[in-house]
Amino acid sequence: MIELTITPPGHPLSGKVEPPGSKSITNRALLLAGLAKGKSRLTGALKSDDTLYMAEALRAMGVKVTEPDATTFVVEGTGVLQQPEKPLFLGNAGTATRFLTAAAALVDGAVIIDGDEHMRKRPIMPLVEALRSLGVEADAPTGCPPVTVCGKGTGFPKGSVTIDANLSSQYVSALLMAAACGDKPVDIILKGEEIGAKGYIDLTTSAMEAFGARVERVSNAIWRVHPTGYTATDFHIEPDASAATYLWGAELLTGGAIDIGTPADRFTQPDAKAYEVMAQFPHLPAEIDGSQMQDAIPTIAVLAAFNETPVRFVGIANLRVKECDRIRAVSLGLNEIRDGLAHEEGDDLIVHADPALAGQTVNASIDTFADHRIAMSFALAALKIGGIAIQNPACVAKTYPDYWKALASLGVDYTEKESAAEPQH
Numbered sequence: 001m002i003e004l005t006i007t008p009p010g011h012p013l014s015g016k017v018e019p020p021g022s023k024s025i026t027n028r029a030l031l032l033a034g035l036a037k038g039k040s041r042l043t044g045a046l047k048s049d050d051t052l053y054m055a056e057a058l059r060a061m062g063v064k065v066t067e068p069d070a071t072t073f074v075v076e077g078t079g080v081l082q083q084p085e086k087p088l089f090l091g092n093a094g095t096a097t098r099f100l101t102a103a104a105a106l107v108d109g110a111v112i113i114d115g116d117e118h119m120r121k122r123p124i125m126p127l128v129e130a131l132r133s134l135g136v137e138a139d140a141p142t143g144c145p146p147v148t149v150c151g152k153g154t155g156f157p158k159g160s161v162t163i164d165a166n167l168s169s170q171y172v173s174a175l176l177m178a179a180a181c182g183d184k185p186v187d188i189i190l191k192g193e194e195i196g197a198k199g200y201i202d203l204t205t206s207a208m209e210a211f212g213a214r215v216e217r218v219s220n221a222i223w224r225v226h227p228t229g230y231t232a233t234d235f236h237i238e239p240d241a242s243a244a245t246y247l248w249g250a251e252l253l254t255g256g257a258i259d260i261g262t263p264a265d266r267f268t269q270p271d272a273k274a275y276e277v278m279a280q281f282p283h284l285p286a287e288i289d290g291s292q293m294q295d296a297i298p299t300i301a302v303l304a305a306f307n308e309t310p311v312r313f314v315g316i317a318n319l320r321v322k323e324c325d326r327i328r329a330v331s332l333g334l335n336e337i338r339d340g341l342a343h344e345e346g347d348d349l350i351v352h353a354d355p356a357l358a359g360q361t362v363n364a365s366i367d368t369f370a371d372h373r374i375a376m377s378f379a380l381a382a383l384k385i386g387g388i389a390i391q392n393p394a395c396v397a398k399t400y401p402d403y404w405k406a407l408a409s410l411g412v413d414y415t416e417k418e419s420a421a422e423p424q425h
């Protein structure tokens with residue numbers, strides 16, 4: 001196994017580093033462009049594992065996707081998705097897997113949606129049940145991928161669905177995007193009014209509108225999607241706000257000045273809200289509600305280890321069903337750095353701040369569970385503490401393939417070595 005060990009820079013990190021394009025917006029735009037008839041040019045796009053799996057799946061369904069440069073996709077759809085010859089393999093890309101599960105209902109014939117061993121543990125039954133209640137034949141025998149969806153080449157047969165989005169807002173986004181491709185309006189009704197990361201639904205509806213769809217907000221918990229289909233368009237994608245959190249963290253922890261090219265209040269993605277909280281470092285609030293900025297929680301939790309006072313993270317239960325159980329992974333990683341640095345209480349995470357950690361050297365090998373956000377967050381701890389090794393650093397390729405290069409461009413030195421230690425998980 002490869003481990004990456006960072007040498008704490010001992011100086012403030014300053015310079016210009018732009019995060020790559022937003023994963024969430026790129027995968028929405030790819031799908032919507034693929035459902036449209038005609039050519040769309042997507043600029044500022046992310047090219048990483050998650051978006052390349054989405055692009056490849058669209059190609060397998062007859063959409064022409066070309067990549068004229070490092071940040072552009074040109075997508076040419078025919079207005080229909082064809083039945084792929086093989087199962088669609090989507091790695092551990094939650095967005096691609098969930099969005100394509102609903103879009104597969106538009107195909108004439110069976111489509112199998114599958115992913116890697118991590119994705120095969122991530123729940124998808126609420127979405128499968130929602131498709132069934134819309135009159136679509138769908139099955140996922142384990143409750144997780146692989147999923148088989150048998151569409152008839154039309155839109156959803158029924159016009160209304162109630163969806164439980166407690167485990168993932170992506171189920172709602174997936175239904176919303178596919179719903180515009182039928183012959184009648186579809187009401188998508190949230191079971192209970194609560195939904196983590198509501199901001200991702202807003203990202204979905206605004207991307208849909210950019211591609212010509214009409215989504216009516218009937219009430220707080222009901223969206224009515226009109227049968228407009230999608231119109232090919234040129235679309236620019238903003239930088240990734242979750243990726244930005246690592247750069248904000250590096251700046252705050254080292255007292256530097258990193259110009260990421262986009263002010264925090266200009267992002268439309270939910271994770272940009274993390275900036276306001278992070279900017280209070282080293283006086284972070286005693287309680288942080290992560291429900292509307294979930295992917296930023298590992299970043300803030302690592303920052304909290306250096307805070308003046310302890311921090312309790314609440315509203316983060318669904319971090320347990322992300323790329324790994326992130327509550328457990330962050331707690332284990334912090335305890336690896338210093339015994340007792342964090343603990344779990346139900347689904348809350350408590351980080352016992354210890355500003356004296358900065359400047360120390362420890363012997364800590366961080367199990368990233370192959371989760372990009374665990375790797376990127378713990379790299380921040382390694383900016384202040386010597387002796388931290390990040391296991392499987394290549395996992396950042398899921399959303400930020402140039403992450404290690406970005407840190408190097410700010411003057412961070414690291415070494416990679418083959419280690420005898422195997423991850424325990």
Ligand SMILES: O=C(O)C1=C[C@@H](OP(=O)(O)O)[C@@H](O)[C@H](O)C1
Nearest residue numbers: 024095168169170197200294295
């Ligand atoms: O819709 C999206 O683009 C996303 C929604 C969130 O997931 P859940 O809805 O599963 O919480 C987030 O964690 C994920 O990285 C991206």
Ligand SMILES: C=C(OP(=O)(O)O)C(=O)O
Nearest residue numbers: 092093094095295322323
């Ligand atoms: C949860 C994440 O990804 P996804 O659900 O899209 O796999 C993430 O990027 O943090």
